[in-house]
Amino acid sequence: MASHSAVLSVSRFMSPFWGGHLGNTVKVFGTTLTSHRTKVTLTRENIPPPAKYGGRHTVTLIPGDGIGPELLNHVREVFRFSCVPVDFEVVHVNSALETDDDMNNAITAIRRNGVALKGNIETKHTLPPSVKSRNNVLRTSLDLFANVMHCQSLPGVQTRHKNIDIMIIRENTEGEYSSLEHESVSGVVECLKIITRNNSLRIADYAFRLAREQGRQRVTAVHKANIMKLGDGLFLQCCREVASGYPDITFDSMIVDNTTMQLVSKPQQFDVMVMPNLYGNVVSNVCAGLVGGPGLVPGANYGQVYAVFETATRNTGKSIADRNIANPTAMLLASCMMLDHLKLNGYASLIRNAVLTTMNETRLHTADLGGQGTTSEVVQSVMRVIQSKGQLISEL
């Protein structure tokens, strides 16, 4: 299965430049993909729990920069305290280096373990443009094609809008993030935004399957097809094709500018949203802002075989690093999503309930929510709630 993913990524990057040359090859890969897809229906349930020995899972941990290391330390603390059968394999990535060795090590570790939890890796602007964003390289190498973010209003957090429940599914590997740019004429830069039929069908399929699994009623495709007729037009067409196979789910489409305007006035109208990469970035940040900020929402990146969990808005948080004021909620909820993925649902609910209890009932809020709590206080409170449930914990 891993080889298929590698082959897909090669064909995707090669095809625009090789024109008809690789045309036949692309078609062969295309048929391989479709037959592969029909053979194995890869919903999240069918992926075998990876790297499990003696009942314990091994998960790759990439601390990243900024607030990543301290938050992931807290995650490990909570896991140790709750006796979660997960061991972390820590892989550091130095964002100041120009070589790709660190990143390759990290990617190999994730291929080995199948699941990862990561902080955001900084993209240093002082390095030359040939040094691509590390996070992006990770997503494309592992073909983590779906970024799923679930924004829900939390009762304990005061926001201007209430009752928001939006699931955002964003294409994670192509679109504007292809990192294909060139300066043919000095002073004129062309950036390529790539939209392919394969990837659009794949993400639309994922979106509708997920909507059906979660019992959602409506999927909205966000696009700008009035201007980018071929590109977003292809994306819309693929969504419509897939939608015809799910008659129980309503499908509609909305232009991105109207979408963002509707989001700030009436976000309750949205249910599930599917969109290409850049619009996904903007829309997910708007939704995160609506439900209370970047410290609250976890995000997940799914591929055919791999899954990587992180905070939804991928902030490095350099300005608040190591000051014990970052909000650990997003990272803790991301770790719960990871536990669900590993089918350790009992532990996932335990930790998730503890986090939500701290947020909603104890109302222990960090600075980003307007409170006075520190990160460690919040984590302590979470652990106290877990302890009070009476389950096995390690003595600290």
Added chain:
Amino acid sequence: MVFPPPARYGGRHIVTLIPGDGIGPELADHVQKLFRFCCVPVDFEVVTVDSTMASEDDISNAIVAVRRNGVALKGNIDTNHNLPPSHKSRNNLLRTRLDLYANVVHCQSVPGVRTRHRNVDIMIIRENTEGEYSSLEHENIPGVVECLKIITRKKSLRIADYAFRTAREKGRRRVTAVHKANIIKLGDGLFLECCKEVASGYPEISFDTMIVDNTTMQLVSRPQQFDVMIMPNLYGNVVSNVCTGLVGGPGLVPGANYAEDYAVFEMGTRNTGKSIANCNTANPTAMLLASCLLLDHLKLHAYASMIRGAVLSTITDTQLHTADLGGKGSTSDVVQSIMSAIQSTGPHTLGAYNKHIL
């Protein structure tokens, strides 16, 4: 910036009027009525553009008319999805052929409209001719589409220069460039570089940058921190729509497109409003404020302030809010109220004609 007042004969200006589709024609009608009522020395040359036709004759005529008169007021022209992709967006054609490089949307909280955020005052300056809207797409291999986003040094310098000059003229303190240069390193990197170069020539204005995703998140939590924002085309589209939503919706904000020699005024978020066309429920405020911007551009400041004052005083009367603001008022009621407000302030109006025309 000194534009010569164009097409001025006998003290009267001629302005091209493109009604467009959806709510455009009825709102353009109201503008004409209001101008006649207030005796504004502006004559409108109406040029209709049929969006269902594939030929470019209509839009070429419109462009020639705008070149002739120098100034235009337009509604949004529908982009028909049933026509092939070679049929470009008419609004886009107008902007690129006239080189209307700067789109300015000024979002301000209006006292009479209740919104979740108060004291929002953001000026958004958006590059209007290149970026993602170059309409350059191709499909080399079936199933793989490449869209080109073009960023050029010349245009980035030009828009940055416009932004800083405008900020200086209006006494603004801070300009924020919105970008995604961590991913689109060359493209948005070039844009940022140009902004920094221009910023160095305006030491009294503080310049900073923000990535577009963080910007949109900050906008929905704390929009008061922003002053002037400058950005490429697509981010400008999204950010201006977010800000418009924050101050009360698409019916309230006017927009202006400026070139070296031309100026075209329209609603800030360029909505066609097909679903509410001809129902007498559209909010005329945005179009009327756009016409005030037009009058300011023609240096007819007295008329501009008069109409603007009347529009804003009508908005504070919540009884007259249209459906988009949560009220039950109709478009004609609002326009009537504006006219009465103008009449009561005393200047010369077509008092006797009232009962016949309206």
